[in-house]
Amino acid sequence: MKYIHDFTVTDNIRQNHEFVVLTLKCDSTIPEIVPGQFAEVRVDNASNTFLRRPLSIHDVNYNNNSLKLLIQEVGEGTKKLSNLNKGDSINMVYPLGKGFTKPLNDQKSLLVGGGCGVAPLLFLGRYLVKNNITPRFLIGAKSSKDLIRLDEYRDLGEVMITTEDGSEGVKGFIIHHPVLKTEKPDFNIIYTCGPDGMMRVLSKYAAKHNIDCQVSLENNMACGFGACLCCVTPTQQGHKCTCIDGPVFDSKYLKW
């Protein structure tokens, strides 16, 4: 069941020059949300946006009907949202899409994120912990200043890092990290969200080592709930909507 709810901003914490975390509280009861699902957020008081903006659920607290969004400022929509203040109202259609699926009990997971793609991985991490699976994170960034909320992730499990300039962790891209260089991976499922290029590389890696890989796509969307067919991605079964058949797909299913 999808809902249209008004939320109130209870907190807006700036992470760095381009990221904020919004905490939002709902008067209604928030429904159960699966990690990887997203919301279509209305952007109010903006001169140059028209459609809603898709944003992953970053964290959920069912006890007080609140959730968090991790927002990267890229254009007018995300800039407006990241400048909301405590007390401001925000309207969301949610929860949308198919989220990550739970690993088998004996599977070892690696959660790989880059850019705003780290957003759904926190919620996913919590979910894995709740299911007695310890997540390991591999996070890639341009530079150390782009790494945010590491403590939150570390609370859940090991955090490995690559930076393009080598200012923290391993220098290079995610694929250069030693954890992906071993003969035989010591995990058997990858969850990933981030730049297309990164996810394609991981999906090839997973195919080569014959392990599972769930990727979360960020295709442009108009509706977010399957009504417009704008957000398709080519799959083994033809065009599928990223918004309802995804955003999380088994990488083997995609025609990459």
Add this chain to the structure above:
Amino acid sequence: MKYIHDFTVTDNIRQNHEFVVLTLKCDSTIPEIVPGQFAEVRVDNASNTFLRRPLSIHDVNYNNNSLKLLIQEVGEGTKKLSNLNKGDSINMVYPLGKGFTKPLNDQKSLLVGGGCGVAPLLFLGRYLVKNNITPRFLIGAKSSKDLIRLDEYRDLGEVMITTEDGSEGVKGFIIHHPVLKTEKPDFNIIYTCGPDGMMRVLSKYAAKHNIDCQVSLENNMACGFGACLCCVTPTQQGHKCTCIDGPVFDSKYLKW
């Protein structure tokens, strides 16, 4: 000379359910402004406005480069503007148009306003006082709750009132006020701004008694400075732009 200046809101005082007075301060030196001139105000952070909004200069303080706007909330543009807070920024193209012209020294004036049309009359009143002419005001409204800032006007001269429901002053429309009922008017120039109907009645009255009447029109505008020819009014000399040939016209000149 016209300018494009950024102003900062230093005060926003709500007058009643539909009127506010904004005080704006400019970092640059504000140019000399004639009463009746207006500004084209940019509306920021609005989803449904496109053009600037024309608003009269309500009051000016050259000493601290500040001025006031009296805004009636009618649509999205004026609603946005009237919800600006202290510290917010506002961009104006100003001063625009031809204002009221000074009466001859021996002329006695009557300043007649209704609705947001009272806005330019305060600044005009001050200007007359400075020129040693005591203004008298006749202000019309639906009801007493629509009468605003009367003290400001009373500081400058006598204030007469009509209300449609009789809740203050004379019951009826402006034209029903005794001051306009005498055989021979005890003033020889009318300055008026307000609803079209009101101004047409006054203009007829002035013609009948052979006195001067300056009316300030509120035609829809796209540019405000003579570039688009959208704001015309028919005059004895054909179509004239309200924004540069007006907004203040001698009523005899108009084809009403």
Add this chain to the structure above:
Amino acid sequence: MVDLSVNLGNNLVLKNPVMTASGTYGYGTEYADFIDINQLGGIVVKGTTLTKREGNPYPRMAETPKGMLNAVGLQNVGVDSFIETIYPKIKDFNTNMLVNVSGSTVEEYVETARKINSLDNIPGIELNISCPNVKEGGMAFGTSCPSAIAVTKAVRDVYKKHLMVKLSPNVTDITEIAKGVEGAGADSVSLINTIMGMAIDIESQNPKLSTITGGLSGPCIKPVALRMVWQTANAINIPVVGMGGISSVSDAIEFILAGASAIEIGTANFIDPEITIKVIDGIEAYLCEKGCKSIGEITGALKI
């Protein structure tokens, strides 16, 4: 109580004038979590073709000032699958389910229409001769009068229920096409389909759509759509269904005043999935306020 019902002729009666536009409302079910879709005057489902279509490659949409471009390109399961798998799920909705029919040859249109003619609970089709997003046709039929007439006539021969023809705005004179399809036997016309547009990403210097050009929809096209509806309503004698950018009660009433017997809401559903219900309620409130007893009193009531 105000009578909101509209009779579009040939057994198509809407409980109110608010329908949803093809390609923006899936098969209706996509909105069932948000509103009671049975309250709608009608739902025009996805563009349907004789055989399954994968549609155009991604990217298929771009945001524009107060609007969007799309280049979906009629992705759909094909009419047989529609009849087998989708029709059973939607046939018992208590609203008019119309099928938007597309094709690249007259024969395709005819064959698809013939198959749909057999479905008891589909009271009409919207003949899409105006899709700008497929190479082989669609819009080509809607931008030339002779071909618009030809395809309408051919479909009319096999399709006995309500035949609504959806017109393209990408023409010099829409009334000419409207008169043509009226003469060819259409029961009503609907307009406008999207206006052909384009957008470029200046960083990559690529078009934003895989197909370079696409169809513009949303509030930005409303003034153009309203003008065409007004022109068309004054030119023909069959009902006009108006659409193009409707996203508020006031927009809907503008179209009705201009002469639309009913309206369709498209893109606005993406931003407010409840908009249709708000518009239905708002039209009723407007009629009450104006002291009207039925919607017909304001249809084409523009004072000129």
Add this chain to the structure above:
Amino acid sequence: MVDLSVNLGNNLVLKNPVMTASGTYGYGTEYADFIDINQLGGIVVKGTTLTKREGNPYPRMAETPKGMLNAVGLQNVGVDSFIETIYPKIKDFNTNMLVNVSGSTVEEYVETARKINSLDNIPGIELNISCPNVKEGGMAFGTSCPSAIAVTKAVRDVYKKHLMVKLSPNVTDITEIAKGVEGAGADSVSLINTIMGMAIDIESQNPKLSTITGGLSGPCIKPVALRMVWQTANAINIPVVGMGGISSVSDAIEFILAGASAIEIGTANFIDPEITIKVIDGIEAYLCEKGCKSIGEITGALKI
């Protein structure tokens, strides 16, 4: 330093590709308080006709989503008054002053063009065969290929300087008209003029414009304009001047990538009277960033 200059042919050389659109820039002087108008590539002055015109009655404009409708109707002093009273004031501006020429008969166009041909400091005219706001003609010339050709040919015979023909978007196929006027001797084409639209005040139930319909301009029409510029640039061999909704640097670059040799800015000037200068500076910055030495390197450089 980047070379921003553009040669549109027949002695019309712009110092940069940014001009202003007719009817939105008065005679240039209206903007002189805000910017140094000599920095512009060109200024196209108000639509000018053989005899004085009062234009349409008020109301002449209505705001629409990200745009506006206008129905000015070519109010102007007439070509003789223009020559006598206005030309002397504008002839020494250090930019290209083009006159937008309108008419309701071929003879009127020809006569007006002939008179302007004699003005030394007017390097060209923009032949407006696309004004939707006058009953007697204008747009009628621009929506039929034979009449577009006829008026262009007739004017070409008497007008020896740069002849730019301004095309109407209210057509099924703009490239057909573009090819026609190219063949008839135009030196360049400019597009688009406004799209015919309409708006209604639902309270009074009156049209918002005295003329019922009017011309739509502003960002809302940009996707349509861009598409038409791209189509036209690919169809003809004379330069294309693009316009329609340009209100940012990025908009301007989209048009240039689509194939416009130069651009005109219209409605956006009302909201930001300094926009032209910002666009000129922004184009230069973009070229620097992309490592281009001249504007020509990105003209029509869309990657498809």
